[in-house]
Amino acid sequence: MMAVEDVVRAVAESALSVDERLGFLELCEARPVEQLLADRERVEAHRRVIATAVESGAALEGELADRLADVLMTLLGNAASWSFVQRRILAGAVEYFIRTEDDDSDFASDHGLEDDARVVAAVCEALGRPDLADLVS
Numbered sequence: 001m002m003a004v005e006d007v008v009r010a011v012a013e014s015a016l017s018v019d020e021r022l023g024f025l026e027l028c029e030a031r032p033v034e035q036l037l038a039d040r041e042r043v044e045a046h047r048r049v050i051a052t053a054v055e056s057g058a059a060l061e062g063e064l065a066d067r068l069a070d071v072l073m074t075l076l077g078n079a080a081s082w083s084f085v086q087r088r089i090l091a092g093a094v095e096y097f098i099r100t101e102d103d104d105s106d107f108a109s110d111h112g113l114e115d116d117a118r119v120v121a122a123v124c125e126a127l128g129r130p131d132l133a134d135l136v137s
Contacts, residue, residue, distance in 0.1 A: 014122035017115075024119050027099070028092035036079035036087055039094045043072050046098045050113075064113050064136070068097055068120050071132045075124070086127055093123040 016024065031039075047069040054062040075090055082090060096119045117136045124133035 014118070014125060016118050016122055020115050020118060024092050024096050024122075026092075027095035028088045029095075030084065030088055031091045033079045033087070036076055036090060036094075039091070040073055040076045042098055043069050043076065043094060061111075061113050064117060067136050068113065068116055071120055071124065071135055072097060074132060075127065075129070082127070089123050089126055093120050096120075 014021075047065060050060055050065040051062060054060050054065075072094060076094070079087065079090070097116050121133040121137050124130065124136070
């Protein structure tokens with residue numbers, strides 16, 4: 001079982017900036033497995049919002065958004081296997097991805113999803129899934 005200290009250390013040792021860490025940690029809330037499984041719909045809905053914006057000419061990295069959504073869907077699909085603390089950081093990653101006005105506004109530039117990618121990669125590392133972190137790094 002992953003202790004809170006281990007999660008904090010993993011996030012602190014990640015490539016996140018101080019503002020990204022603080023923003024992410026604020027979003028790490030306790031969620032039951034059922035709610036995390038339901039969050040898959042929210043991730044897919046946000047993927048569609050980004051795809052629509054890309055199709056309309058927004059300067060967003062659509063491929064990165066797809067990879068982020070795919071990684072989150074994989075992690076969410078395994079929600080029942082994660083500990084309480086692991087589910088909290090997964091919830092934080094989901095909320096960070098869905099929130100468009102995070103440390104770097106998703107729609108403000110063509111680099112708007114890079115902070116989301118750093119957060120998702122940090123969570124993958126903290127969850128012991130560096131293979132998934134590589135997909136978004």
